[in-house]
Amino acid sequence: MLETAPDGILLVDKPQGISSHRVVSIARRRLGLKKVGHAGTLDPMATGLLLLGIGPSTRLLTHLVGLGKTYTATIRLGVATDSDDADGSPTAAVGTAAADVSEAAVEAAVAAQRGAISQVPSTVSAIKVDGRRAYDLARKGEEVVLQSRAVTVSRFDVTGRDEHVVTVDGTDVAVVDLDVVVDCSSGTYVRALARDVGAALGTGAHLTALRRTDVGPFSVDDAIDLEDDAVDVRAALARPADIARRLFPVVTLDAIGAKDLADGKRISADHPDTDGPVAAVTARDDRLVGLVSVRRGLLRVITNFPTPTGANA
Known part of the structure; x- marks a missing residue:
């Protein structure tokens, strides 16, 4: 009896430092199958839940891409970067010492990003401009102008706060790290939320950590480590x-x-x-x-x- 080809949805916990495309490549190798796709890119810096479609189930990906997402993240107030995250280069390091970053001020800035909002995506993003990825244009020094888009942020809560000093280009800078949790519609950029909170407070900001914990009804708690050779990837496929x-x-x-x-x-x-x-x-x-x-x-x-x-x- 012939063994059926792999077919299903694979929940993967993406590690930090690799692209979503690299995750797909690993899945192709481990399953011996070319037909593998994913629903919703995660930046190399980000970790967490990535949904892969395997074989005929790639046809389900269209219906998974639009599901709502949940993220945990850390926003650093006081330093802005050109990518709005820690993978970018600092563009401003004004610190937080001279700004109002009280809990009330932070809550007001965060609250302004809740609900149905208009958001300009981060310049270093996968959005296409005239057929080319925005991040490719930005890395070549070309001007990138992205249009705002309607997104919904149903939850954006600060869950922790840490005030300390970091060194940026040889200068000590006072910063505030905010741990946050975000529930949002597909297409929302958490990096852009961080950027806009920093802009509202006058401090600049960027993400130092980002983890996707949920996509629709699917949780990272049920995901596998695809780089663990002891994991039976075929057995982990959801029908x-x-x-x-x-x-x-x-x-x-x-x-x-x-x-x-x-x-x-x-x-x-x-x-x-x-x-x-x-x-x-x-x-x-x-x-x-x-x-x-x-x-x-x-x-x-x-x-x-x-x-x-x-x-x-």
């Missing part, structure tokens, strides 16, 4: 049907209905009308056949998922 069930309503199909849907036919189902997605799974083996919408009692395919085949993918 497509299990992932879809956590995100969408489910309609169950018999064998005939599953085959007809896979063949592109519209089939009837006892389910309320909806634009979807609704996960269509098989009754016999709980396999994800497709994501569908429902109109007048008929299932219409949004995304189909192929029947598993042999391992030579």
Whole structure:
């Protein structure tokens, strides 16, 4: 009996210092499969939850990218960098000694970034400008002008505070480190939140740490260390049907209905009308056949998922 090719969603705890693309490369090597993608980039400095789509389940990534995110981070007030994080070069080191960085002042600056806001992404970002990545343009010294975007920050709370002195280019600078937790919509830049808090306080600011703990209903607590050779990566794959069930309503199909849907036919189902997605799974083996919408009692395919085949993918 042929072993089926790897297929599923992999929850990875990305370590610091490597890119999301590097994580994908490691997964390809360990699974012996080229078809691997990810939902939502993490900067090299950042750690935490990265969702990888493996094999046919890369088709699920479109529906994972837009999920809300939770981050923990440390914001350093008093020093600004050209990337808004610790990987960049200092552009200003005014410190905090001469500014009002009382708890009340910090809370006012943080509160201004909560809710539905308009945010200009960090210049050193993966956003494309005329087909080129903003970070590539910035690193070449070209001017980068990014448009503001609407994002939602449903939680932005300070959980800790530490006042101390750091040395920047040979000069001692008084800084305040703020530990924060952020719940936000997809597309929000926590680096930009730090930058804008620093601007509001007149101190400048950047991130010294960033960790993504949650993506939608998925937690980093359930993620694996992909660089640990003792981890069975294939066994860690979450089944497509299990992932879809956590995100969408489910309609169950018999064998005939599953085959007809896979063949592109519209089939009837006892389910309320909806634009979807609704996960269509098989009754016999709980396999994800497709994501569908429902109109007048008929299932219409949004995304189909192929029947598993042999391992030579």
